[in-house]
Amino acid sequence: MRRWNGWGDESNDFPLKPEGLAFVRARLGEARALPDASLPAVLAQVPPSRLPAHPLIDTGAETRVRHARGQSLPDWLAMRSGEFGIFPDGVACPRNTAEVRTLLDFCLAQDIEVLPWGGGTSVVGHVTPVASARPVLTLSLEKMDRLLALDRDSQIATFGAGTPGPALEEQLKAEGYTLGHFPQSFELSTVGGWVASRSSGQQSLRYGRIEQLFAGGIVETPRGTLEIPTFPASSAGPDLREMIMGSEGRMGVLTEVKVRVTPLPEVEKFYVGFLPDWASAVRCVRALAQGKVQLSMLRVSNAVETQTHLVLAGHPNLVGWLERYLRIRGVGDGKCMVTFGTTGTKAQCRAALAQANALIAAHGGVNAGTPLGRKWESTRFRSPYLRHGLWEHGYAVDTLETSADWKNVPALVDAIEQSLREAAGGFGEKIHVFTHLSHMYPQGSSIYTTYVFRCAASYAETRARWAAMKQAASETIVKFRSTISHQHGVGRDHAPYLAAEKGPLGIAAIRALADHFDPQGIMAPGVLLPQQEDNA
Ligand SMILES: Cc1cc2nc3c(=O)[nH]c(=O)nc-3n(C[C@H](O)[C@H](O)[C@H](O)COP(=O)(O)OP(=O)(O)OC[C@H]3O[C@@H](n4cnc5c(N)ncnc54)[C@H](O)[C@@H]3O)c2cc1C
Structure with a gap:
């Protein structure tokens, strides 16, 4: 059964191993768990x-x-x-x-x-x-969880909007297809939610973000039914899909979602390589993205994230062996992990792997092969359970994300991490903070930062610590003129920062669209557009 007060199914857990706990304690100090209701x-x-x-x-x-x-x-x-x-x-x-x-x-x-x-x-x-x-x-939408139609000629599948990731992929797999949309929340998130919040999956490099996968569907709005037809492409004015993607429930309820599916791949493999430092790692993944190497996923972790993952993996002997091997190959302290996937026909995967290996080597790195890649694959949807493992020992964890042009990526990563450290310092606390880039584009990349901190003596104080850190990081993102969200959307928490990105005219246009579909203002007030906007 799904947990009422946390992530996922009650039968699943991801306890913190002793090495992991010692690692966190060494960085943040001893902590005490808050009582659960x-x-x-x-x-x-x-x-x-x-x-x-x-x-x-x-x-x-x-x-x-x-x-x-x-x-x-x-x-x-x-x-x-x-x-x-x-x-x-x-x-x-x-x-x-x-x-x-x-x-x-x-x-x-x-x-x-x-x-x-x-x-x-x-x-x-x-x-x-x-x-x-x-x-x-x-x-x-939880009862609307089925494949309703499959057009094999056009490779378009129609789903009830409440179909969650596993049910969606199982039903497609039975027909020989995949959508290929794998957000880390895959276990519970739904196709309607992906569209409504402009989601991005781990293999967006091959399959695209939900923007590329969403072909059309049905939206029930307070004003009436909006049917969005499917076209391979169209130059007939503004695209109706754009009014619904990212609408976050403000324009109406998506009931049927048509998505572009792909035949199941012949082969798929994941690899983990290591680059000597962050600067060479960023240059390497930028070259992979700009060279349009046909990988299906690509992620690069900074040195702290790399070290954290290796410790949390909980296999000190194996990791020790790996680190000795890497050192011989010139990749030592400060190393950065690059995780990547190849998906497609055998020939496509061979070509992509050869190109990736060449670029990793050209940047002084080493491809350590599939063992760690298989480990990533097997735990890719389990890591959200780690929040429970940390919580039991008195630590809270949160993530935040944005995207930026390549020229701003390194400085923005530093600035976000620093703003979090300073905000935590205001409470006399340290944080354990680390970052990866996980969705690469020729123009730039997403930035995904994780931070772990000690719970305070009360819930109210813990919330205040979080609020200060979230505000500091969000203001830094805005200062760099980056987007307030690459993949999580706006909701209520990011709504105060949206105006900085869209400008007054842009916000007024979104507002007018919401008012058009929902003149009585019953749909999700305060979401996407800040509450004061709603009352204006
Ligand atoms: C552990 C974890 C990992 C995550 N990883 C990722 C990730 O890798 N990539 C990513 O993109 N996101 C990620 N997310 C964020 C979240 O999963 C996404 O925003 C997801 O798209 C939300 O889908 P959902 O079905 O749960 O929607 P909900 O959370 O239920 O709703 C999100 C918004 O969409 C609206 N909505 C939902 N369904 C409909 C509908 N049928 N019609 C109209 N409006 C609707 C809701 O009103 C709300 O405004 C993660 C979240 C967690 C907790």
């Missing part, structure tokens, strides 16, 4: 629902608790402390487009706010209800 204690706080009765709406306390929060760090702190504050007034799980329409019409008639819910994996407060004079309905 129990489910019965939280259920007892759920207030009576303000919703009028409707056969499609469940107002039971447990359903409301289980749909009250996403996966941001503030969400996590709320779930662990039991201090939810606000719960949705009810949850509806429609089974088809017609039921979504019925629910939207009911909400319009009764002046009810609607929060669409895909897999609830948002890390930026998308699905978190806030205080409102109107009742709030969380509209979960």
